Amino acid sequence: MDYTTTSPAAVRALIRAGKITSQTSGMCAGYAQANLCVLPKKYAYDFLLFTQRNPKPCPVLEVSDVGSRALRYIAKDADIAKDFPKYRIYKHGELVGEYTDVEEFWQEDFVSFLIGCSFSFEAALLEADVPVRQIEEGKNVPMYLTDIPCKPAGIFHGNTVVSMRPMPPEKVVRAVTATAAMPRVHGAPIHIGDPAAIGIRDLSRPDFGEAVTIYPGEVPVFWCCGVTPQAAVMAAKPDIAITHAPGHMFITDMKNTLLKD
Amino acid sequence: MDYTTTSPAAVRALIRAGKITSQTSGMCAGYAQANLCVLPKKYAYDFLLFTQRNPKPCPVLEVSDVGSRALRYIAKDADIAKDFPKYRIYKHGELVGEYTDVEEFWQEDFVSFLIGCSFSFEAALLEADVPVRQIEEGKNVPMYLTDIPCKPAGIFHGNTVVSMRPMPPEKVVRAVTATAAMPRVHGAPIHIGDPAAIGIRDLSRPDFGEAVTIYPGEVPVFWCCGVTPQAAVMAAKPDIAITHAPGHMFITDMKNTLLKD
Numbered sequence: 001m002d003y004t005t006t007s008p009a010a011v012r013a014l015i016r017a018g019k020i021t022s023q024t025s026g027m028c029a030g031y032a033q034a035n036l037c038v039l040p041k042k043y044a045y046d047f048l049l050f051t052q053r054n055p056k057p058c059p060v061l062e063v064s065d066v067g068s069r070a071l072r073y074i075a076k077d078a079d080i081a082k083d084f085p086k087y088r089i090y091k092h093g094e095l096v097g098e099y100t101d102v103e104e105f106w107q108e109d110f111v112s113f114l115i116g117c118s119f120s121f122e123a124a125l126l127e128a129d130v131p132v133r134q135i136e137e138g139k140n141v142p143m144y145l146t147d148i149p150c151k152p153a154g155i156f157h158g159n160t161v162v163s164m165r166p167m168p169p170e171k172v173v174r175a176v177t178a179t180a181a182m183p184r185v186h187g188a189p190i191h192i193g194d195p196a197a198i199g200i201r202d203l204s205r206p207d208f209g210e211a212v213t214i215y216p217g218e219v220p221v222f223w224c225c226g227v228t229p230q231a232a233v234m235a236a237k238p239d240i241a242i243t244h245a246p247g248h249m250f251i252t253d254m255k256n257t258l259l260k261d
Numbered sequence: 262m263d264y265t266t267t268s269p270a271a272v273r274a275l276i277r278a279g280k281i282t283s284q285t286s287g288m289c290a291g292y293a294q295a296n297l298c299v300l301p302k303k304y305a306y307d308f309l310l311f312t313q314r315n316p317k318p319c320p321v322l323e324v325s326d327v328g329s330r331a332l333r334y335i336a337k338d339a340d341i342a343k344d345f346p347k348y349r350i351y352k353h354g355e356l357v358g359e360y361t362d363v364e365e366f367w368q369e370d371f372v373s374f375l376i377g378c379s380f381s382f383e384a385a386l387l388e389a390d391v392p393v394r395q396i397e398e399g400k401n402v403p404m405y406l407t408d409i410p411c412k413p414a415g416i417f418h419g420n421t422v423v424s425m426r427p428m429p430p431e432k433v434v435r436a437v438t439a440t441a442a443m444p445r446v447h448g449a450p451i452h453i454g455d456p457a458a459i460g461i462r463d464l465s466r467p468d469f470g471e472a473v474t475i476y477p478g479e480v481p482v483f484w485c486c487g488v489t490p491q492a493a494v495m496a497a498k499p500d501i502a503i504t505h506a507p508g509h510m511f512i513t514d515m516k517n518t519l520l521k522d
Contacts, residue, residue, distance in 0.1 A: 045306040049324055052309065053334075063310055073314075073412065151334065183444065 003027040008075065008251040016082045021100050023247035024085060025119060025135075032185065032256050033249035034061050034074065035115040035226040036084060037233055038102075038242035041066050044111040046154025050232060051113070053151035057160055057228035059116035059184045061252065067108045074252040080112045086245035093237035102242055110242075115226050116185035117249055118163055120256040121178070128178040130171045133212040140247060141165070142206035143225050147199025148190070150232065158232040162190060162222040164203065166214040175221055184259040191222040198222065208246070264288040269336065269512040277343045282361050284508035285346060286380060286396075293446065293517050294510035295322050295335065296376040296487040297345060298494055299363075299503035302327050305372040307415025311493060312374070314412035318421055318489035320377035320445045322513065328369045335513040341373045347506035354498035363503055371503075376487050377446035378510055379424055381517040382439070389439040391432045394473040401508060402426070403467035404486050408460025409451070411493065419493040423451060423483040425464065427475040436482055445520040452483040459483065469507070 003011050003020070008028045014020045024033055039047055044066075051058035062074045069080045081103045089096050089105060099105075118141065122132050134141045141163045148160040167175060172192060180188035191198050203220060204211045208227055214220065233241050244250065264272050264281070269289045275281045285294055300308055305327075312319035323335045330341045342364045350357050350366060360366075379402065383393050395402045402424045409421040428436060433453060441449035452459050464481060465472045469488055475481065494502050505511065 045309065048306065048309050048313065052313070052321055052324060060313055063313060 004029045008253050009077070011251050012075070012078060012083045015085050016079060018100060021085045024249045024251060025247060028251045030123070030255055032061070032074070032120045032252045032254045032259055033117045034252055035117050035230075036080070036087070036242070036244040036250060037113045037115065037229055038080070038110050039113070039233070039238055040107060040240065041109040041111055043155065043236075043238050046156055047113065047229075047233070050150070050153035050156040051115070051229065053153050054228070055183070056187055056190060057150065057224035057226070059186060060113060061116050061184065061254070062114045064112040066111055069106065071114070074114060074254050075250070076253055078250075081106050084244045084248055084250050086248035088243050088245050090234060090241045090243070091239065093234045098245055105242070107240075114250060115229060116259065117226055118186055118223060119249065120185040120259055121182050121223075123256055124178045124182060125165070125175060128174045130175045130178065131167055133166055134210070137212055139212055140209040142203070142211050143208035143227055144195070144200045145207045150228065155236040156232045158228070158235050160190065161208070161225045161227040161231055162198070163209070163225045164206075164220050164222050166212065166218040166220050168217065169219050172219055172221060179223065182256070182259050185256075186224050186226070189221050190224050193219055195220060265290045269514050270338070272512050273336070273339060273344045276346050277340060279361060282346045285510045285512060286508060289512045291384070291516055293322070293335070293513045293515045293520055294378045294380045295513055296378050296491075297341070297348075297503070297505040297511060298374045298376065298490055299341070299371050300374070300494070300499055301368060301501065302370040302372055304416065304497070304499050307417055308374065308490075308494070310414035311411070311417040312376070312490065314414050315489070316444070317448055317451060318411065318485035318487065320447060321374060322377050322445065322515070323375045325373040327372055330367065332375070335375060335515050336511070337514055339511070342367050345505045345509055345511050347509035349504050349506050351495060351502045351504070352500065354495045359506055366503070368501075375511060376490060377520065378487055379447055379484060380510065381446040381520055382443050382484075384517055385439045385443060386426070386436060389435045391436045391439065392426075392428055394427055395471070398473055400473055401470040403464070403472050404469035404488055405456070405461045406468045411489065416497040417493045419489070419496050421451065422469070422486045422488040422492055423459070424470075424486040425481050425483050427473065427479040427481050429478065430480050433480055433482060440484065443517070443520050446517075447485045447487070450482050451485050454480055456481060
């Protein structure tokens with residue numbers, strides 16, 4: 001079943017009914033997808049401040065009202081506890097389980113953060129004729145821990161995690177301009193070229209995701225990654241946190257093109 | 262005394278010493294200036310969420326740590342309680358006084374929000390040969406209440422306040438592109454043309470600031486204004502709030518050009 005041209009509301013309904021539990025890459029072409037981080041209210045101010053201080057890795061699309069499983073702005077009639085195909089629950093920084101529905105774990109004091117995702121800017125790269133290697137190779141994007149510190153906020157701190165896409169040198173400028181126009185989904189690259197300059201030792205051994213082929217002469221281009229806030233949350237060891245499982249995103253009603261505002 | 266080419270640190274020192282108590286328009290050319298809103302911590306989450314939901318009128322440059330009078334990112338060795346030439350204190354939404362120093366009123370639970378200011382993009386407009394009428398006429402920019410609602414957050418809500426700059430039709434596109442590149446200081450205009458379409462009845466009677474001349478054939482162009490969050494704070498009637506006095510800004514160490522990131 002191909003969901004490329006299905007509407008976001010229809011795909012969310014299938015996910016909610018348990019009929020889609022797979023990764024969402026490529027579904028509902030043109031619509032933005034979102035990362036999730038759910039925290040009890042007592043951590044929400046520090047986390048919101050962390051996203052304000054680190055907008056490139058943490059571009060917030062929407063913050064729910066306290067206790068609410070609904071969204072006001074990026075999707076209609078959504079249920080945050082059911083509309084992701086797969087969730088992860090962490091207690092004190094440890095993964096305790098994966099679930100396709102987290103209704104039974106919902107707390108009245110939960111605040112949900114929906115964060116922009118690089119799927120949105122990859123569409124812009126492809127449209128600009130910039131290759132996206134992990135899509136060509138059917139893999140998960142390679143991600144790396146860098147030595148670039150985030151600005152800390154309260155209990156949250158950590159280094160920046162980046163995703164990497166290799167490309168021929170003559171495509172680099174277009175990759176910058178195409179993504180710079182989309183600050184709400186990580187924006188322009190954070191680094192171009194030498195991995196060692198940002199603390200990455202070996203591109204063939206990513207910290208998350210999978211390695212991709214880099215052809216001779218290609219330049220690695222690095223973007224801030226939505227794994228950054230998740231890593232900061234894990235390091236802070238909150239009583240409980242719920243995130244999406246990697247690649248299992250929320251599909252919003254917002255067109256990617258509107259993320260340029 | 263002309264402070265156009267004085268460094269931000271030197272001007273802040275003069276302000277701190279009580280030697281400058283005037284408006285800061287035009288001082289330290291090229292450096293960003295900032296609006297202020299100080300609130301007790303109990304209101305800070307709602308206010309930070311209000312700014313996240315309304316980034317065009319409320320572009321946050323920095324949020325202080327709780328109780329701190331220092332800044333970490335936009336200025337070195339600053340004292341938030343002394344480095345604005347003039348402050349206003351509001352209690353339960355009522356103005357209770359203007360001060361050149363608010364040290365004696367400082368509370369351990371205060372959080373300071375430094376918010377981007379249109380002074381930054383006016384430099385970009387002038388560079389792009391777009392007229393800035395209130396500067397030509399030596400006036401305060403005209404500001405208007407619109408019927409465009411902000412997205413509410415907790416106790417904070419209200420309509421958007423805009424500033425207006427009239428210009429010949431052939432300059433409008435350049436005004437949009439020059440300011441769209443600076444989202445951290447209000448970004449692109451929110452409206453071009455007919456004032457009635459956004460609930461403004463009479464351009465000659467602004468709600469704040471002063472009316473400026475509109476020459477025959479000129480188009481009014483409207484930008485979101487930093488008075489919006491102040492109006493939302495006043496309407497929420499917090500126990501206490503401290504703001505800068507209009508035009509009496511904080512001068513940061515950040516070059517305006519860096520606000521394009």
